[in-house]
Amino acid sequence: MTDAPRLEAALFALTQSVQTLIEETRATNTNLNSLVEHLYTRNDVVINDVVDIKNELHEFKEVFKQQALTADRYASASQAQALAAQAQAESVKVQSDTAKTQAENIRLMIELLNRKQAYPSQTYE
Secondary structure, X not given: OOHHHHHHHHHHHHHHHHHHHHXXXXXXXXXXXXXXXXXXXXXXXXXXXXXXHHXXXXXXXXXXXXXXXXXXXXXXXXXXXXXXXXXXXXXXXXXXXXXXXXXXXXXXXHHHHHHXXXXXXXXXX
């Protein structure tokens, strides 16, 4: 019977060890559950961030598209202005040529009038 107290002491120590392991297992499970919950929360945050980034990229794409359309309109307007300036330059050249012709005609008329005054009896054609 001398073994009974030793067995009781060993059984008590074993029970305490099991109880400690149970408590540590519960704490570990609680920590794991907390970690899993944190990971799910973090995953939701990442998913929301990805959605936000996709939305922002879509908005940037639309802005860039509008800017490209505006740039095209400016390019078309610039081209139209260049064509108008070219037409005006051609018109000015025609007007200049006309003015030169008129000046030459006036010079010839003055020369003819001067000759008529210098020689009134002659006829000029």
